[in-house]
Amino acid sequence: MSKIIQVKNLSKSYGSHRVLENISFEYDAGQCIGLLGPNGCGKTTLIKILTGLINDYEGEVLINGQKPGVQSKALVAYLPEKSYLPDWMRAVDTIRYLSDFYRDFDTEKAMKMLETFQLPAKQKVKSMSKGMQEKLQLLLVVCRNAELYILDEPIGGVDPAARAFILDTIFSNLPADSTTLISTHLIHDVEGIFNRALMIGNGRILKNEPVKNGRIGENTIEDIFKEVFGYVWQVN
Amino acid sequence: MFGKLIKNEFKSTAHSVMYIYLAAVITIAMMLLSYSVKLKWISTLSTVALMLISVIAVIITLVAVISGFYKSLYGAQGYLSFTLPVKSGELLASKALVSFVWILLSYIIAVSIWIGIYFYAAAKIGQDRITAIKELMKAFQGIPGEKAIKQMLIFLGIMVFVQITVLISQIYFSITLANTRVFQKYGMITALFIFFAVYIVMQILAMLLTTYVPVTLSATQDGLAVSFSNNMMSMDGIAFGLTGTVFQILAAAGLFTATSYLMKHKINVK
Numbered sequence: 410m411s412k413i414i415q416v417k418n419l420s421k422s423y424g425s426h427r428v429l430e431n432i433s434f435e436y437d438a439g440q441c442i443g444l445l446g447p448n449g450c451g452k453t454t455l456i457k458i459l460t461g462l463i464n465d466y467e468g469e470v471l472i473n474g475q476k477p478g479v480q481s482k483a484l485v486a487y488l489p490e491k492s493y494l495p496d497w498m499r500a501v502d503t504i505r506y507l508s509d510f511y512r513d514f515d516t517e518k519a520m521k522m523l524e525t526f527q528l529p530a531k532q533k534v535k536s537m538s539k540g541m542q543e544k545l546q547l548l549l550v551v552c553r554n555a556e557l558y559i560l561d562e563p564i565g566g567v568d569p570a571a572r573a574f575i576l577d578t579i580f581s582n583l584p585a586d587s588t589t590l591i592s593t594h595l596i597h598d599v600e601g602i603f604n605r606a607l608m609i610g611n612g613r614i615l616k617n618e619p620v621k622n623g624r625i626g627e628n629t630i631e632d633i634f635k636e637v638f639g640y641v642w643q644v645n
Numbered sequence: 646m647f648g649k650l651i652k653n654e655f656k657s658t659a660h661s662v663m664y665i666y667l668a669a670v671i672t673i674a675m676m677l678l679s680y681s682v683k684l685k686w687i688s689t690l691s692t693v694a695l696m697l698i699s700v701i702a703v704i705i706t707l708v709a710v711i712s713g714f715y716k717s718l719y720g721a722q723g724y725l726s727f728t729l730p731v732k733s734g735e736l737l738a739s740k741a742l743v744s745f746v747w748i749l750l751s752y753i754i755a756v757s758i759w760i761g762i763y764f765y766a767a768a769k770i771g772q773d774r775i776t777a778i779k780e781l782m783k784a785f786q787g788i789p790g791e792k793a794i795k796q797m798l799i800f801l802g803i804m805v806f807v808q809i810t811v812l813i814s815q816i817y818f819s820i821t822l823a824n825t826r827v828f829q830k831y832g833m834i835t836a837l838f839i840f841f842a843v844y845i846v847m848q849i850l851a852m853l854l855t856t857y858v859p860v861t862l863s864a865t866q867d868g869l870a871v872s873f874s875n876n877m878m879s880m881d882g883i884a885f886g887l888t889g890t891v892f893q894i895l896a897a898a899g900l901f902t903a904t905s906y907l908m909k910h911k912i913n914v915k
Contacts (some may be wrong), residue, residue: 423913424826456914457914460728461727461728462723462724462728462913462914463913463914464909464910464911465826465910465911465913478728479732480729482729482730485728487724487728488723489725491721493723493724493725494722494725495716495722495723495725497657497658497660502656506653509649509652509653510649510729510730511730512646586822600793
């Protein structure tokens with residue numbers, strides 16, 4: 410099976426602050442990987458490197474055998490943590506925009522999902538509520554038939570009902586043979602769907618283990634997470 | 646992909662500038678209407694409004710070019726732009742080309758408005774169009790021969806193209822450099838300092854080159870001719886420095902290349 414993600418000796422600093430320190434890992438295609446760690450541990454930096462948003466790093470990063478660039482970006486569907494759609498666009502414009510640039514974008518499905526999500530096609534992004542914008546961004550990602558989905562905190566900062574909706578949308582729409590990398594610190598809601606857990610802390614890989622039924626060996630991912638990252642909240 | 650980038654860039658920037666052009670069209674319509682119904686106060690008001698619009702159109706276009714470039718690449722929208730499966734050079738070129746068209750359009754509209762007002766005013770004082778054109782041509786007094794005037798106008802047109810390209814290259818480079826990791830922490834004011842630094846350095850270098858490598862275009866009876874004098878006032882009239890212009894074209898190419906490099910290798914989208 411081909412390696413969809415290969416990271417070798419990756420390091421990244423912001424000034425004197427080392428965010429990622431010589432990390433290496435690789436994954437076969439077709440898995441659901443949980444990128445786990447507390448806030449500020451380097452998850453988003455790693456994701457930005459994988460998606461080609463950060464290019465000044467040390468080490469080697471390959472997506473399906475290619476360095477992050479034009480070819481790899483065509484394979485990756487990325488859901489950032491923040492709202493990124495231009496204010497002036499209407500919902501339908503965002504769909505047209507994505508279909509212009511990604512061959513794997515399913516316009517018909519997107520138009521149907523607009524109705525399902527109760528998003529008015531002609532409403533401008535700037536007049537949408539935060540929840541509507543999040544729904545629209547999610548729709549734009551799941552309407553791609555990408556090889557790799559990178560989702561940065563897709564359920565962060567939303568209520569439990571919205572979490573269930575988001576997770577259901579993601580996993581009922583993504584192609585079965587695709588790979589998904591989900592960054593989150595809300596493990597309880599998602600641990601059952603991972604095949605693999607990658608835990609990052611202090612710029613290093615602390616765990617990179619296969620997951621079966623939400624468990625790493627005998628323990629749940631949540632228990633392992635508490636064990637690995639308990640130090641963050643220790644006073645003494 | 647380049648065509649799609651240009652199409653979407655036009656769509657995006659049109660939202661920022663279309664209102665001022667719409668205002669210009671409405672004002673011109675009012676002015677023409679006032680001319681036919683002979684309402685003096687409307688014609689005076691619309692003339693003043695048009696003068697203001699001509700200036701505002703250029704300013705708004707420049708602001709739209711600057712804020713559009715910043716927001717679409719280095720604001721939150723950068724997450725969309727930089728993850729598109731396109732080369733950074735294509736992204737930059739599409740933005741530069743569209744900015745060029747908008748700035749050129751704003752200049753054309755501004756100049757057209759002023760020429761229009763000139764003829765309108767001439768008509769108001771009873772001058773016919775031929776007399777008005779003759780009066781306008783007095784601006785070219787001292788230039789020997791019609792051929793030289795025509796060539797000079799073509800050269801001036803080329804100079805406008807060059808100046809717009811140079812301006813865009815300076816703006817894009819300044820904003821991009823200000824968004825690299827080294828300068829990002831100082832905020833967007835850095836872009837302004839970088840812009841003026843680049844502008845001043847380029848002016849000084851162009852001046853030095855013009856002084857020490859004096860290649861000029863001088864107006865003669867047979868049209869424009871190349872001469873090797875750094876005297877900007879030739880014996881027959883006006884002369885244009887070629888060295889400075891060539892330098893500016895090369896510098897703009899250098900700035901675009903540097904911007905593309907920075908976008909590809911040194912940008913951390915926030």
